[in-house]
Amino acid sequence: MPTPSFVPGDPCWADLMTDDVEGAKKFYGELLGWTFEGSDEELYGGYVTASKDGKQVAGIMAKMPDQAEMPNTWSIYLRSTDAEATAAAVADAGGQVFVPPMTVPEMGVMAMASDPSGAVVGIWEPLGHAGYQLVNETGSVGWHELNSRGYEAAVEFYRKAFGWETSTMADTPEFRYTTLGEGEAARAGIFDANTFLPEGVPSHWQIFLVVDNADEAVKKIAELGGQVIAEPWDDPHGRHARVTDAQGAPFMLHQSLR
Secondary structure, three states: OOOOOOOOOOEEEEEEEEOOHHHHHHHHHHHHOOEEEOOOHHHHOOOEEEEEOOEEEEEEEEOOHHHOOOOOEEEEEEEOOOHHHHHHHHHHOOOEEEEEEEEEOOOEEEEEEEOOOOOEEEEEEEOOOOOOOOOOOOOOEEEEEEEEOOHHHHHHHHHHHHOOOEEEEEEOOOOEEEEEOOHHHOOEEEEEOOOOOOOOOOOEEEEEEEOOOHHHHHHHHHHOOOEEEEEEEEEOOEEEEEEEOOOOOEEEEEEOOO
16 A cells, blocks of 8 residues: 555644553554564654554654653644644634644654643644554554544634544534545544543544454453453444553554445
């Protein structure tokens, strides 16, 4: 499969913040066949890049001491051609920039922000690192979805801050969903999760990792010390399961049924 390309606003990378990098490497390596390459401790803080079949698919980083109380979690990054301008647009659109744009030597410029519903989202302006080298294939990220407690405000925010051209996929009292792009060209989704999320769970982005067989994958996850939050189910887009890794970071499994 050719290396994916990204336009401004597209999800282009995801990384895991964890208190057990070696445990995470073991979990995802055995589950998805990922291999790992470390980085210069002084320049990049020991950031680990995960690859599938030699193509970069995600990152893993250790929590800093002042992040010890934060949950282990996956973060996504949206493509920007100018991180400073995007950060300003985020603030203008009602978001909050809590890590201002900073240069990652030779790699890119990153910032971290939250949308009006409180979901954390990254900004990435590439220099040497363009983002995923593999998507929508077994062992890679296949979808990015915002579970929002402030659906309408979130849709408007991503339009304004990141220039999203959106399409309403569903708009009923039971299910409201908007996509970045339309139909087969959609690249991400926003779900009205206000009545779906358990009490105390905030708005958040989640990644869908592609597997060949969701039922076998959830068995493997249990063996590796992860948790199965929701057993596999089918919908028009595939077979899915809601799970966590062995360190408690949540994510989704996706199996194509085509």
